[in-house]
Amino acid sequence: MSTNCRRRLIRDFKRLSTDPPGGISGSPCPDNIMLWNAVIFGPADTPFEDGTFKLMLTFDESYPNKPPTVKFLSRMFHPNVYANGELCLDILQNRWSPTYDVAAILTSIQSLLHDPNPNSPANAEAAQLYRENMKEYVRRVRATVEDSWLDPDEQVAMEQDSAGQA
Amino acid sequence: MASMLDRLLASDISDPTDFPDAATAPGLRAFDDAVRCTICREFYDAPVTLTCGHCFCSACIRSALPEQQTCPTCRKPASEVHIRKDVAMETAVQAWKNARPLILRLASEEAARKAQPPQPPHARHDSSHSERTGNKRRRLQSPVIVSEDEVIVVPSSPAPSGSSISDSLPDTVLCPVCQKQVPSQKINAHLDSNCKRFLAEGSTSGSGPAAESSKSKQKQRWNQLFSGGGTGSGAPPRSKDKDKDKDREKGKGKARATPDTDDEPEHLPKVAYDIHPQKRIAEMLAEWDLPTHGDKAALTRRHKKWIVLYNANVDRAPVHRRTLDQLRGDLRKAEDAEQKTRKETVDDPVAYQKANKAAFAKLTEAARPKKAVPATAIPAVQTQAEDHGGQTTDSAKTGASLVTAEDVIDVDSEGS
Numbered sequence: 001m002s003t004n005c006r007r008r009l010i011r012d013f014k015r016l017s018t019d020p021p022g023g024i025s026g027s028p029c030p031d032n033i034m035l036w037n038a039v040i041f042g043p044a045d046t047p048f049e050d051g052t053f054k055l056m057l058t059f060d061e062s063y064p065n066k067p068p069t070v071k072f073l074s075r076m077f078h079p080n081v082y083a084n085g086e087l088c089l090d091i092l093q094n095r096w097s098p099t100y101d102v103a104a105i106l107t108s109i110q111s112l113l114h115d116p117n118p119n120s121p122a123n124a125e126a127a128q129l130y131r132e133n134m135k136e137y138v139r140r141v142r143a144t145v146e147d148s149w150l151d152p153d154e155q156v157a158m159e160q161d162s163a164g165q166a
Numbered sequence: 167m168a169s170m171l172d173r174l175l176a177s178d179i180s181d182p183t184d185f186p187d188a189a190t191a192p193g194l195r196a197f198d199d200a201v202r203c204t205i206c207r208e209f210y211d212a213p214v215t216l217t218c219g220h221c222f223c224s225a226c227i228r229s230a231l232p233e234q235q236t237c238p239t240c241r242k243p244a245s246e247v248h249i250r251k252d253v254a255m256e257t258a259v260q261a262w263k264n265a266r267p268l269i270l271r272l273a274s275e276e277a278a279r280k281a282q283p284p285q286p287p288h289a290r291h292d293s294s295h296s297e298r299t300g301n302k303r304r305r306l307q308s309p310v311i312v313s314e315d316e317v318i319v320v321p322s323s324p325a326p327s328g329s330s331i332s333d334s335l336p337d338t339v340l341c342p343v344c345q346k347q348v349p350s351q352k353i354n355a356h357l358d359s360n361c362k363r364f365l366a367e368g369s370t371s372g373s374g375p376a377a378e379s380s381k382s383k384q385k386q387r388w389n390q391l392f393s394g395g396g397t398g399s400g401a402p403p404r405s406k407d408k409d410k411d412k413d414r415e416k417g418k419g420k421a422r423a424t425p426d427t428d429d430e431p432e433h434l435p436k437v438a439y440d441i442h443p444q445k446r447i448a449e450m451l452a453e454w455d456l457p458t459h460g461d462k463a464a465l466t467r468r469h470k471k472w473i474v475l476y477n478a479n480v481d482r483a484p485v486h487r488r489t490l491d492q493l494r495g496d497l498r499k500a501e502d503a504e505q506k507t508r509k510e511t512v513d514d515p516v517a518y519q520k521a522n523k524a525a526f527a528k529l530t531e532a533a534r535p536k537k538a539v540p541a542t543a544i545p546a547v548q549t550q551a552e553d554h555g556g557q558t559t560d561s562a563k564t565g566a567s568l569v570t571a572e573d574v575i576d577v578d579s580e581g582s
Contacts, residue, residue: 004208013174027171
């Protein structure tokens, strides 16, 4: 049962548990090692500071030769995150290397929060505000940070509220 | 639920994190990591290098290169023709695999010993030379047996001549070159001065005819050493044929084309599957007694995988090579694993988060950045880690944060 991919994922988990990089955590679902939950804290001194952003990583047997699918579950306002939570991140696409592990992926995403790349926008509005109206960009990001602290139910309620106002 | 994750962590899959951290066992984690492939994280199996010098399992890099023609570590351009076996690494891996269980046991004992509260400093037999270098020298010279909390110094039989270390000169060592007693702290300077300076006062063993004879004996021994055993009782003289064999063996890895390596199996060439009809690919599989069911894509995948497995097997040392039947088994296993795979999709992130609320709460606590801790604030960190003990995803994490705190202490105390 333990294929190369699964053994590798167990080692990724051991490493992440023993020597966790600051501000990130992740663990496989208890019943399915191919499905991981993760949390990234917004990096300090950025608009994302203190946000607790939840993500999901899905692997298949081609890992680590192919990257996993990574998706934000928390609502994000970031130039490189699509509305459905998917990311536009080079190392998860054409710059993937089979030497990356879960810790490396999560660390890269954490630094993407810090350093957006407005040249390959996945969220055009966020990219535009990031370039032209930093104040408004920060305000919108702070709103998602506050969202990230809420329960999923409350988040939905908030989203409906804001939709109603608009 | 959490116990399932704990079981994963405790599973019988070896990892560098099995060893204590660098403060307790310096270099062991790093070493265990250094003999593992950075792609699969297993010990190197048929290690090979690219032109940039980075090392991988043969099968790992042969599977990775078709995806991207660069080194997975440094991204320098790479291709399969650059792959060279790393025979030395293969030997090192084998040796480490043999040594690992013992080292692991010793390292855990050391970790357990360190974890115990420090015992009051025991009275040393010789308080006169508490200086560090002095102690080190003494330890080198005579084996010390540590039992519980008392130190017994067992005088070693003084090597190699007959002169003895007199107990009246506890702070001296025998110079390995001139066989005279030298104050232990001055031994380096003594050696630098060609054994002329810093002789210990009252050192009697260094003069007279006895010393002369021991000196010549010493010389003889060195000569024996440098002449590779020679007439001594050391290594038996090596036959010339044996040397030749060894040279040939060495040459194999480097120059595959030399005529005396024709017993070495050849790598299989790449196949341009696009230009071949399905029937031809099925024939190619049949040549190796491999299953021929499935469409063209499946046949192509199978044959590609076979080439990877076969060529990786060629890169193994002959003693570690698998038989063709074993390779066929490996291929079957790999195909079975691929079939199982279906990437899960989560359509409703809200429902999913709700269902995994507890898991995410744990993860959030685990990820919460610890405020930068100066060395003075360490007790605070420890209590914090203990408080979280009940909540964190796994006890290993709690242990890790404690360990980090210890790191800080150790580094500091050593620096001062």
